Amino acid sequence: MYVVEFASAGVKDDAMNDGIEELASHLGTAERIVFITGAGMSTESGIPDFRSATGLYATGLNEDMFSIDSFTQDPARYYRHGRDFHRCLFQAKPNAGHQAIAALATDMGKDVVVVTQNIDTLHRDAGSPVVHALHGSIETCSCMRCGESTHVSLVERAIRNGIAPRHSACGGIYRPDIVLFGELLPVDVLAEAEQAIGAADLLVVVGTSLVVHPAAALPDSRGDGCILVMLNRTATHLDPEADLVLRGTVGDVLFRAVSGSPSAGHRATGHANEPPALRSGSVSA
Numbered sequence: 001m002y003v004v005e006f007a008s009a010g011v012k013d014d015a016m017n018d019g020i021e022e023l024a025s026h027l028g029t030a031e032r033i034v035f036i037t038g039a040g041m042s043t044e045s046g047i048p049d050f051r052s053a054t055g056l057y058a059t060g061l062n063e064d065m066f067s068i069d070s071f072t073q074d075p076a077r078y079y080r081h082g083r084d085f086h087r088c089l090f091q092a093k094p095n096a097g098h099q100a101i102a103a104l105a106t107d108m109g110k111d112v113v114v115v116t117q118n119i120d121t122l123h124r125d126a127g128s129p130v131v132h133a134l135h136g137s138i139e140t141c142s143c144m145r146c147g148e149s150t151h152v153s154l155v156e157r158a159i160r161n162g163i164a165p166r167h168s169a170c171g172g173i174y175r176p177d178i179v180l181f182g183e184l185l186p187v188d189v190l191a192e193a194e195q196a197i198g199a200a201d202l203l204v205v206v207g208t209s210l211v212v213h214p215a216a217a218l219p220d221s222r223g224d225g226c227i228l229v230m231l232n233r234t235a236t237h238l239d240p241e242a243d244l245v246l247r248g249t250v251g252d253v254l255f256r257a258v259s260g261s262p263s264a265g266h267r268a269t270g271h272a273n274e275p276p277a278l279r280s281g282s283v284s285a
């Protein structure tokens with residue numbers, strides 16, 4: 001195992017550069033790449049995680065508020081208390097890491113599957129073609145009375161104002177199509193994720209400490225020859241099994257690794273070191 005640890009983006013450190021180079025080399029060689037991403041993927045887009053010191057729970061929200069029991073009992077309360085969180089999700093933009101992952105598929109022709117625990121739509125917004133959202137996403141809402149599904153943009157105004165949106169045709173309240181506490185993960189999505197991981201020759205785990213099951217066991221689906229890379233701010237139980245462990249700023253590391261991977265630029269028309277889908281302005285120097 002090779003652990004590379006560094007404090008912040010932009011630090012010119014040999015070990016960090018070597019680690020990023022090694023990741024770039026894996027990305028260049030691999031044909032089928034799966035990324036498993038968690039909250040740490042989106043914190044650089046301004047979306048708070050749940051459990052960290054600056055996370056949602058520190059602001060007075062709690063697990064109960066995001067439970068199916070609590071939601072069913074009092075949906076209005078859920079929307080009232082979740083207003084700021086929802087606004088944050090609606091406003092967030094993909095960061096350099098989301099864009100780097102998307103560019104691997106769209107600009108470098110890699111077979112890339114994203115398996116995410118995040119309910120934001122940032123991987124899709126960045127352009128990643130295949131995203132399995134284990135916990136659903138805020139992209140759609142379903143009427144709790146008749147089951148009708150609607151795009152969130154049609155009810156976004158109510159949600160932004162902390163008001164429970166209603167289906168005009170039947171009067172039922174819309175729920176976000178996310179997996180609330182107390183609900184099971186969608187089995188079809190989980191099966192597709194496992195299948196993709198089983199076929200991968202490179203698995204990169206980004207921004208998740210993999211403590212929540214069943215997502216925590218997903219890397220076990222990987223095949224014998226699959227390279228495992230961990231990119232997190234903190235240590236995880238999988239680090240000892242990994243071929244490469246990087247600890248640092250997710251967006252910066254992925255951006256630099258993708259920019260420097262051997263296949264970067266072979267279909268690019270812009271700057272030689274920068275895949276065209278990446279906006280250099282979004283990276284803090």
Ligand SMILES: [Zn+2]
Pocket residue numbers: 143144145146147148167169170171172
């Ligand atoms: Zn309805």
